[in-house]
Amino acid sequence: MMALIVALNGASCAAQPENKRYEAEFLSLFDTVTRIVGYAESKEKFSEQAQLIHDSLEEYHRLYDIYTDYEGVNNIKTINEQAGIAPVKVDRRIIDLLIFAKEAYGTTNGQLNVAMGSVLKIWHDYREAGIDNPENAKLPSLEQLAAAAEHIDINKVIIDEENSTVFLEDPEMSLDVGGIAKGYATERVAQIAEENGITSALISVGGNVRAIGTRGDGTPWKVGVQNPIDEAGDNVCDVTLTDASLVTSGTYERFYVVDGQKYHHIIDPDTLFPANYYVSVTILCKDSGMADALAKIFNMPYEEGLALIENLPDTEALWVFPDGSLKYSSGFPIDL
Numbered sequence: 001m002m003a004l005i006v007a008l009n010g011a012s013c014a015a016q017p018e019n020k021r022y023e024a025e026f027l028s029l030f031d032t033v034t035r036i037v038g039y040a041e042s043k044e045k046f047s048e049q050a051q052l053i054h055d056s057l058e059e060y061h062r063l064y065d066i067y068t069d070y071e072g073v074n075n076i077k078t079i080n081e082q083a084g085i086a087p088v089k090v091d092r093r094i095i096d097l098l099i100f101a102k103e104a105y106g107t108t109n110g111q112l113n114v115a116m117g118s119v120l121k122i123w124h125d126y127r128e129a130g131i132d133n134p135e136n137a138k139l140p141s142l143e144q145l146a147a148a149a150e151h152i153d154i155n156k157v158i159i160d161e162e163n164s165t166v167f168l169e170d171p172e173m174s175l176d177v178g179g180i181a182k183g184y185a186t187e188r189v190a191q192i193a194e195e196n197g198i199t200s201a202l203i204s205v206g207g208n209v210r211a212i213g214t215r216g217d218g219t220p221w222k223v224g225v226q227n228p229i230d231e232a233g234d235n236v237c238d239v240t241l242t243d244a245s246l247v248t249s250g251t252y253e254r255f256y257v258v259d260g261q262k263y264h265h266i267i268d269p270d271t272l273f274p275a276n277y278y279v280s281v282t283i284l285c286k287d288s289g290m291a292d293a294l295a296k297i298f299n300m301p302y303e304e305g306l307a308l309i310e311n312l313p314d315t316e317a318l319w320v321f322p323d324g325s326l327k328y329s330s331g332f333p334i335d336l
Helices: 043-064 077-079 092-107 117-132 142-151 181-195 288-299 301-308
Strands: 022-028 033-038 156-159 166-167 201-205 208-212 221-226 235-243 245-248 254-258 262-266 280-285 316-320 326-328
Touching: 022 043, 033 043, 033 077, 033 288, 043 092, 043 181, 077 166, 092 156, 092 166, 092 181, 092 280, 092 288, 092 301, 117 254, 142 166, 181 201, 181 245, 181 288, 208 221, 221 245, 221 254, 221 280, 235 245, 235 280, 280 288, 288 301, 301 316
Parallel strands: none
Antiparallel strands: 022 033, 033 201, 156 166, 201 208, 208 245, 221 235, 245 280, 254 262, 280 316, 316 326
């Protein structure tokens, strides 16, 4: 259910007298908070725009869900349940996501792998158990993880575009699209919003931010990059956005503690354990889905990640290290 909060911040920010700034927030999608900021001529007009964005995101949420069944919907959960059994006929939006994910697998040198569900489920279960019962929090064994990693070959995800089906050849394989679904859906929904005449909005789905146009006064949107170390809530820096995306992944998002050590949710496919090079990585590029995928440079040594980013057009990155120091790509618009 959508919880809509519309706030009027005054006409002083508007490009024209009739356009005012409004906000909406809802909590029901992609297991995170979604926030929309936009400029419109009235509260009613903005509510219509926010509802369009919410409803579009909700459709993607249901399609990409790995935990919940929805009446009349074959989603990622359905595909996983039919692993090794039969192809599943799915919505074109699932086909497109998985094609994009396979391309991103190559771009990220395998760091973004939606076929890692068997490994990620183990970590998810241990993390949830540790959060529920901290005194008995435990780590999965390397043997357990290695056995699951025998079933993460993305080439065994068979996509039949003509028949609109997906089949997992390995019966012990499962998909987990959590590393890309939010960004991909945010990008597609931003495009839907633009097609419906929305020219000034900022969509934030968790750490995935997509700017449509500029603010009401014609200036770029300004988005803060959270400081993952400073509990006071100060930002590392501010970034200006116009028709672009900013995505941050960090250790502060989902984690549990075992013997005083924090174990976060970003799993390195090479070690099968959480990577510890950084506390956060931020990607700036045009496409929110690609930004989400590229945030997996979190698992790469700095020099390797930097080389990848510098070879991509219109793409920048910011790394925050455990000691609080920063490094960023050559074109990152840093505003400290």
